[in-house]
Amino acid sequence: MTDMTKRKLWISRKIANRKKLYQDLRKQILEKLGNKCANPNCPIPRELMDIRCLQIDHVHNNGNIEKKKYYSPNNPKYLRKILDDKEGNYQLLCAYCNWLKRFTKT
Numbered sequence: 001m002t003d004m005t006k007r008k009l010w011i012s013r014k015i016a017n018r019k020k021l022y023q024d025l026r027k028q029i030l031e032k033l034g035n036k037c038a039n040p041n042c043p044i045p046r047e048l049m050d051i052r053c054l055q056i057d058h059v060h061n062n063g064n065i066e067k068k069k070y071y072s073p074n075n076p077k078y079l080r081k082i083l084d085d086k087e088g089n090y091q092l093l094c095a096y097c098n099w100l101k102r103f104t105k106t
């Protein structure tokens with residue numbers, strides 16, 4: 001095996017590990033936050049909700065500052081912070097409610 005092939009393998013393994021870590025952390029966060037949209041007026045019935053449509057939302061709308069600090073919303077450090085949060089700073093919103101919240105935010 002050439003050095004180049006070895007390096008390519010190493011990188012693809014690293015990407016796969018990171019993806020798995022992200023998926024594990026996201027799953028734990030969804031469970032912690034109840035696996036459902038936090039909007040009581042959500043128009044999508046819970047039994048029809050696909051958890052892939054659930055997004056992590058900042059209750060106090062300071063998500064952009066935090067995302068900048070951690071470079072990416074997929075940063076494991078950022079996801080662990082959400083997982084460790086005990087002050088209720090985060091909630092789950094489905095994509096529908098999350099977009100509406102963004103558009104109606106003043």
Ligand SMILES: [Zn+2]
Pocket residue numbers: 037038039042043044093094095096097098
């Ligand atoms: Zn919703």
